Amino acid sequence: MKIVLALHGIGSSAEIVKDQLVPLTRELSPRYEFVYLDGAVERERGPGEFDDRYVGFYEFSFANTPLGIASYYLGPFYSYTTGYMTAEIREALDNLDQFVREHGPFHGVFSFSQGASMAVSYLLDCQAHESGTKLPFEFAVLFSSVSAFSPSKTCYGSIVEHLLGRDFRAIQAFPEAEFNELTKSEQIFAENLAPMFTGAKKMGSFTESINFFKQRNQEAVPRVLHHSLTQDRITIPTVYVNGKGDPPAMSAQSRLVCGLCDQSLARVHHHSGGHGVPTELFDVKTLIKMIDRASIEGADRHVLHQDPTGIPQR
Template sequence: MKRVLALHGVGSSAEIVKDQLAPLTRELGPRYEFVYLDGAVERERGPEIAPYYLGPFYSYTRGYTMAEIREALNGIDQFVNDNGPLHGVFGFSQGASLAASYLLDYQTRKPGTQLPFEFAVLFSSISAFSPSKTCYESIIEDLLNQDFPAIESFPEAEFNELAEPERIFAEYLALTFTVANNMGSFTEPINFFQQRNQEVIPRVLHHSLTQDRIKIPTVHVNGKGDLSAMSAQSRLVCGLCDQSLARVHHHPGGHGVPTNLSDVKTLVKMIDWASIEGADRRALHQAPMGTPQRQFS
């Protein structure tokens, strides 16, 4: 049996994500056991959470500064250590973001060490974040040391005057938090550059600025009807994964987990592939020297 950690979205809960995943978990059957984790931060009902859920509602983080992301990742790490072994992780929206962020951070903190999960399934992921001050430090320092109007009026600005790394980071930061602000999932001021303080600027991860890639099989699930800014974040999170080990499925819905039987059956096949491939790669990593090894295509 494969044990899988499931992480919910903003202003949601373990109970809600359990319901969201129910069509899929039923089809996966007893081969998979799901473990659910409520976020540590109690907050108001999240966007598009049905009124029949009475709460309480949670998030994994209050905000997205480096310190807040580190606190959230430490919470996941503690849960994994206390409740392992776990073979996979499923995440929806913020939960998918935290799963990707956790995997990338784990690889940075423990290079050469096996990840605690063999595979990951990310539904409608929002942007991934780093908790490390060294992440994009020179890019952000360059932005803070210049008086471009684009930075003074962030996020409602044109960034074409910036050098490419600074432009990519500023545009992606603006996209991520403008849509979050509009949806009500993030309600704090989003002119992160106003204080001229590196500590308050979220380290939102863009694959063209980050060399590291998630090194386990991943399945990325997105709705064709989702907001374009949300879909863009999901695509960029997919770009943070090893593309030879990434599979993508688009369903006809919006920002949610698909319930149509044909989509569910397709996902079961993809998840089974990810689970088997991940287990084989872990076994390959653990094999003693001289043990015959399976060749991967």
Template structure:
């Protein structure tokens, strides 16, 4: 079989080839993998640096009609020059482009017999009514002029992450397909580590087991004490909330170690190195200095135990390593 392969954001063909090396080896030399790459120069995605040298590319920097159609053209060019192919594979943004391409192609005309998606993000509907990203951060329907900010932040929460979608303001963008089963890819597909799988697992309430930070010289500290209480909630609507309290609470809360509570939008962001990050947009926070920021947490799941870790933490003037919050469902 012959497979066409599309890499993720801030990556290149060599990176995806390295990521698929074990699969290629397992399938054997009788199968051929053809790697293509995006045309938009990009900074390396998380975890990409160690896999291959640059330059790095993306298939789109924002889901605008010209950029999405240009990505489809790259697939069409590969089909014309190197086709036919039996299957197509995509990682992260590449998987989103593949799914978007397949969903606009009717079954008899589909150039592929199967598709494999790795850490896929939701596809975009290029036939949908577009929306306009205004300079003030709101969004308007391109046809009716109505404010659709709530809808867009619900369906594409990553538009809040300007590091991921640079130059978003002032652009006319396309909506994602609704995750209601109304759109269906009409060829056999395989999904591994998709955002949707993890989001389903995260849903519900989680009780805190431990809130700690590892010291650089070894050992642990407990920013709120070893008996910290807490609860974490992820809702189907894309909102989250967390509250952490020490065992003995103070009437007057003066520091982040007396109470930590925040709520806002969340979304899942798979990384090139295999890690998965959940991003929390702190729309309201007990610590005013964090309000409005986007906090990243590395996700680890083992059975009913969820561990969220952040890159660094400083507590009580003691520099420490990653801070961990361990929850149980």
């Protein structure tokens, strides 16, 4: 039997993601057993339906919103992180790592939205620190992932330092600005970072962290990962799932996360729905085949990196 960790989206819970995954878990049992993890941070109910007001970046706002998880869920609701600064991402990944060590080993991870972001960040962080040892999962399934983040203050350090050290018009106007005056790498970074905050602005939600460029606050700049700025790739088989009805901005984030995966080990499926786990029979049957194949490939690769403890050393 395969033991799989399941991670929920923001303002959600283990109870909710368990229900979201039922179309798949029903078909996968009893070959797979699922363990569900609540985030460490209690917060308000998360969005449940989406429209253009949110520009698809609701995951990065801490505002109360008029949309939410279905009303029959009474809470509590959770996030895996308090925010997206490097220190906050480090704390979130350490919490996840502690759970994996205490309740694992796990064969795989199923993750939705913010949970998928955390899974990708965690895997890349483990690879950076545990070269040559067994990773915490043999395969990963990523549903509608939002952007992934690095916990390292040195990630894109020269880019951030240069942006903070210059009086660019675009930086002073951040997040709503044109970035044509920047170098190519700086432009990619800024354009990838800005939508996180333009979404918050459209909802009337501002936080002090939006002013990190004006305040020259290097530690407050989220290190949102872009595949063209880093050579690191997830080295386990992945199944990447995205809804054709997802808002364009969220789909853009999801594509960037897919780019952080080794493409020779990635399987991609676009279902007919939106920001959610697919429920149509065709989608479910297709994903079951992809998941089983990724699981088999992951197990084969695991043999090559066998660690007698079953848990990577850090």
